[in-house]
Amino acid sequence: MEHVAHRRLDIWLTWQHEREECRLDQLSERGVHFEKPGFLFPRFHPDSGARYVYRLDYQPPLRTRDAVAEYRALFADAGWEYKGRCQGWQYFRKPWSPQAVVDVYTDRQSVRNWYRRIHRMIGVVLLVELFLAGYEVGLMRAVAPHVWRWAWPLWGFWAGLLVTLGYGFFKIQQKRRGSA
């Protein structure tokens, strides 16, 4: 185990947020604690004397400073330490204990609404990417018809992206239905 604060690769997709929480909890149990979010490489800090439980909350950008302060204050009052945000996901943690109350969403309606927000966000991204892919294909066929059929790595990238997003959309839809 590394003994200084370090960054480590951490890749997860939006519909895998529960698995990510589990992973952070397990790392913390082993004495490696998530400290600061970062694109692909968040910061971790070793401390064998501590153990935390982590929760992620998806929130679209809050419009005012007061709204941000109020949101964080509510979580702080409930015992959650704010660790930062990345791509709309807010990271919180609290010291682990067997009795620790760790649910952020505590009724069916709010869980359903939360999944609806995530679902809508993936849906919007999927639509934008579909539009961009269609636009790029059309533009290339019109402007450089002799090139477009050789640009298969690009089409592969778009196809992969769209299939992944479509899968994510489907997975969140399943979770939404499961919470109904």
Added chain:
Amino acid sequence: MFVDEGLPLTEGFFYILLVLYSAPSHGYAIMQHVERMSDNHVRIGAGTLYTALGTLLKKGLIQSTPAPEGADPRRKMYAITEAGQSVLRSEVERLKHMARTAEPILRTERRF
């Protein structure tokens, strides 16, 4: 009968309005008060409370109110509105009506 009034309320909405019915309060106090009031049967998590307060504000059932002097400025105070009081009373009537309907049936013996 009660559908047009936005009823039934979720358990969270019901308890938040009930807490605010007696006095304006901030989020953390609402969380604690709901736990005490429900004998620890209902617990409202931070995420649930944050979104519930936003929804109730949007529906006009609660409103922001100035915090008392010296209070933590991060903690926003909320008060129930006239509409909120009316919805809460209607919900209590709805629950009473349901209980009144159910009680005599539950007192009779089942035939099979």
